[in-house]
Amino acid sequence: MPGVGMAAGDRAAAREARVHSRRVVVAAITFDLSGDGPEPDNRSMTDTPAAPAADETARRDEALSNACNDEYMHRPEVGPVEGAAPLGYPSAAQAERWWPNPGEDPVASFGGVSVSYSGVLAVADVSFPVPRGSIVALIGPSGSGKSTLLRCLNRMNDLVPGCRVEGDVRYRGMDLYAPGVNPVAVRTRIGLVFQKPNPFPRSIFDNVAYGPRTVGYHGDIHDIVERALHRAALWDEVKDRLSKSALALSGGQQQRLVIARALAIDPDILLMDEPASALDPISTSRIEDLMRELVPDVTIVIVTHNLAQARRVGDFTAFLTSEAERDGALVGRLVEFGTTEKIFTDPADKRTEAYVSGRFG
DSSP: OTTTTSOHHHHHHHHHHHHHHHHHHTTTOOOBOBOSSOOOOTTBOOOOOOOOOTTHHHHHHHHHHHHHHHHHHHOOOOOOOBOOOOSOSHHHHHTGGGOSSTTSOOSEEEEEEEEEETTEEEEEEEEEEEOTTSEEEEEOSTTSSHHHHHHHTTTGGGGSTTEEEEEEEEETTEETTSTTBOHHHHHHHEEEEOSSOOOOSSBHHHHHHHHHHHTTOOSOHHHHHHHHHHHTTOHHHHTTOTTSBGGGSOHHHHHHHHHHHHHTTOOSEEEEESTTTTSOHHHHHHHHHHHHHHTTTSEEEEEOSOHHHHHHHOSEEEEEEEEEOTTSOEEEEEEEEEEHHHHHHSOSSHHHHHHHTTSOO
16 A cells, blocks of 8 residues: 555654645535435435336436536535544444454444435445545445445435444545535545446536535635546546537547546545446556545545456455345445455455355355
C-alpha cells in the first residue's frame, strides 16, 4: 500500500497536509451530516413493495442511476457538513477479526449488516472494515449482495422501494442511518460511480461544476473543474470542448467524466460498482490507473466480477457468496476479508480458494 515505507510522523504530516489542501479547494466546507431536525430511524425507509421485473438487478441499478441524476439536477444546496467522532462503536468490535491495522481506525465499517427487499433477506450479518486510504475490492458470484452492500455506504438504498437496512454502518464513527442524518449530505462525502455511465444532459463543464455548486461553493469554479478533470485523467482530451455536450463523449470518457464529477467535491470515499465492465481494455486500464493514483487521498470500494482486476488494484478484498437458507432462498454472506494477496494466495476458507481458482462462481 502507498506510504508503507514512511515514518509514522511523516504519514501524519502528509495526511494533515492533504486534509488542509482538500479544505482549501472546497472553500473550507465543514462536515455536518445532520438535517434540520430529528427524523425517524432511517433503516426502514419505505414499505412499498418493489415491482417485479425480468432482471431485477438491472432494473434496480437503472432506477437508482436515474434517481441519482434526478437528485443532483433538482436538489437545493445541502449546506455545510461537519465531522464525526472517533470510531469507538460496536461495528469496530464486530469487524475486529478482519481488521488488519490495530491502533488505527477504519474510515468506514459494516457491523452485523443485513439488507432485505420487501421483506426478503438479500444480505445477512456482514461485518468488515474499510481501511483508510486503500482500495477494497468486493468479489463474489452474482446475487451475493456486493452492490447492495456498496449502496449501504452512501444511503442509495434509501431510494429502493421496500429496502430495509439493519445493523451498523459507520463512516468516521458516525452511524449513517441514525435519526437526523441527511442522506444527501452523506453523498457529498461518499460518492458512487455506476456500472453504466450516467452523465447529465449538460455540457462537460457543467457536469463537473454541478457538485461544488450544490454544496455551496461560490469561488472560482473553473479551478475546481480543471483539477477534477486532471485527477480523472480526462483534461487533455476535453480541455478544448468543455462547452460541448457530455453525451457526445465515448463510453470510456463518459465514465471518467462521471468520476471527475464525483471528485469535484473531494469525497472521502469513492464507491465504484463494476465501473469498467462495459468498457474496452484500453479504457479499463485507464480507469484502473486512475484508481491507483487517487489513493491514499481517496478511499475506494469497488465491486468487480473480474478477479484479475481485483488482484491488480485491490489492497484488500472481501469475498461474499450466496448460501441457501432453510426455505431455499439464497442470501449473501461474507466468507472472508483480508489483504488481496492473502485472499488470492493463501485464503483461510475453502470456499474462497474454490472461487478465486475458478472452480465455481
